[in-house]
Amino acid sequence: MTPIERHGADTPDANRPLRADARRNRARVLEAAEAVFAAEGVGASTEAVARRAGVGIGTVFRHFPTKEALLEAVLVARMRALVAHARAAAQGGEPGPALFGFLEHVIEQSATKNAFADALSGAGVDVTEVVGDVRGELLAAIEVLTAQAGAAGALRGDVGAAEVIAVAVGASHAAMWAPDAKIRATAVGVILDGLRKMA
Amino acid sequence: MTPIERHGADTPDANRPLRADARRNRARVLEAAEAVFAAEGVGASTEAVARRAGVGIGTVFRHFPTKEALLEAVLVARMRALVAHARAAAQGGEPGPALFGFLEHVIEQSATKNAFADALSGAGVDVTEVVGDVRGELLAAIEVLTAQAGAAGALRGDVGAAEVIAVAVGASHAAMWAPDAKIRATAVGVILDGLRKMA
Amino acid sequence: MTPIERHGADTPDANRPLRADARRNRARVLEAAEAVFAAEGVGASTEAVARRAGVGIGTVFRHFPTKEALLEAVLVARMRALVAHARAAAQGGEPGPALFGFLEHVIEQSATKNAFADALSGAGVDVTEVVGDVRGELLAAIEVLTAQAGAAGALRGDVGAAEVIAVAVGASHAAMWAPDAKIRATAVGVILDGLRKMA
């Protein structure tokens, strides 16, 4: 129905760099969505997100054509941040602390905001499908951390990146569920200890 | 939110004798609710529950005055089952296997059905408030298991019942997130290893 | 998902005779829909229909799960009325007047309310699909009228029921379009004359 999509003719590049204000609004909406969903759960209304972002509903739907798309975008954004963090950690000093520092960061974040993904999966969204590319990137980034830590003798031999992620997800939830800071610290400590090289 | 939930059990005549068929219906609804919410998430409609239970909606609401009340009842029922399981385990043979066997049961269950609680907490319900009595009972039952295992030298010294529960919650989620059986087994193993006595 | 749909056990017959008040409401909604869509076009809101019927929106959607379903139901109802009228006409006296009287009735009705179907087809609904059974019944009923009139020498030899319907649809629109009564009468007369036996 849109044969050529030619609508500028002299616009330098085809797939729209997105006007400056549009870009700004998109970011604001994403931010607002993250905050609102973290605070009220995925059941929060799209209007609430719009209000928080200070834009009209129409704007939210222009950028994310579906509520699910918005949810996905939030998830992807969060994962992208994790990827960046993991890469930075891999660059840093000692392998062991690099990996465990990263994990603690993940857990901390999840604990205050909301768990790795599961408000989504609880709502019936197939998380795996959604995150596509990013999932691969995250896996790769963690693979590096894992390999380094393994080589340095700081990590159990039988675990790879996938296992580390699963364990991190678990630790996040343990942290969320723990009724107080002391219990939280112990529980997380226990779980992470499970990852360390056994004597 | 509905503290006076306490229904029957050992008060043979008191509050509500509850006609035989009414009792049966209550049970059917609860069962249906568990199945439906497990399958479709907490967003599933109350009508779907009624349909599955083979009763009219009116009946569902007669027994559980609110959708939230129904959700809570499901959660409480599941925890009650855990309590029973934990007590049975404590009666059995060796302390170490008793505790870890129980934990594996919990994790397995959560993994196939759905996590310990969090569809609820994802929906903004304060789980801690809700479960009131049962939470105490579960804690007590696990305390017994924990103490026995600790005395037998099968459990890290610095963890009590609360920590064990948090770790179990974590392990459940690790299991749910793991993409395949092999990774699931390793991740759960790692976490439970964290609980064992360190050399 | 609804294995048996057993919800009465002693309700005499299975597929719900529909409670008395429900039946009444369904009829009211249908009537209201006919009036509202006739007056404001198919673009009229479902709420307007509910208001006119004196019921809540929910009730409209309980009976007709979709706006399209409501539209279809209106169309089917109207066609059913035509079928009844055609059958009655076939019972009556002379074949020629029976057919042409019926056609005039159809045209008159369409002219005041709105055309045979096309607000729908204008809205992209595939009318043919929708009316299924009724279409067949109408065709059959008109077939009878047509055959009788043909035998009586009051109808052109080369037209059957389908052609008669098409011509009636045409005449309805001619009537709707005509700017005044005199022109309307002449135009309709011209078209119906086309159907009569040529000398």
Added chain:
Amino acid sequence: MTPIERHGADTPDANRPLRADARRNRARVLEAAEAVFAAEGVGASTEAVARRAGVGIGTVFRHFPTKEALLEAVLVARMRALVAHARAAAQGGEPGPALFGFLEHVIEQSATKNAFADALSGAGVDVTEVVGDVRGELLAAIEVLTAQAGAAGALRGDVGAAEVIAVAVGASHAAMWAPDAKIRATAVGVILDGLRKMA
């Protein structure tokens, strides 16, 4: 509703010179609108029209300040084409064939695209109001054809231009409704026969 539509034509410099590209865009939009509305009904979105025309929405609204204005413009354009066709026909050879050829053209067009006007009238727009001038022109052009055909004895004596138009509208709809080509041909034939001189 936009009476001052009168644009250019024989006023070479007056109201708006209208830049060359603007003129081109106006035409493109009109064309696109005709195609889109024909294909998807009047419910089609203005954006769809813009997309099809290869312009931004803003441009559509600059030329036609309202969706209704756009709809009207499409209708007027179509009628203008008919006027031209009618005038050409009047110039041609024998009166009878001239009139009936014209009518067949009208019917054919309507049948493939969509009926004379009624998606509009179905949407609650008062078509008569809208077309103002053009309606008069069309009437006049057909008056000529009618008079010629009448004088040549090829047309019933009691019908004038208005009746012919009404009948043409009817025939268009008969054609649209007919389920197959054979029935369509017969039904249209019947209606047009009604217009011919009776023996």
Added chain:
DNA sequence: GATGAATGAGCTTTCATTCAT
């Protein structure tokens, strides 16, 4: 003049909850 991002009223649809039967 052209563009397309922003707007928000309005629409369809769902669902917890109530209440006459």
Added chain:
DNA sequence: AATGAATGAAAGCTCATTCAT
């Protein structure tokens, strides 16, 4: 007690229209 029809407040989403770029 049980039923299921009725209710109406949201929710998600669309689209004509405006206006800064």
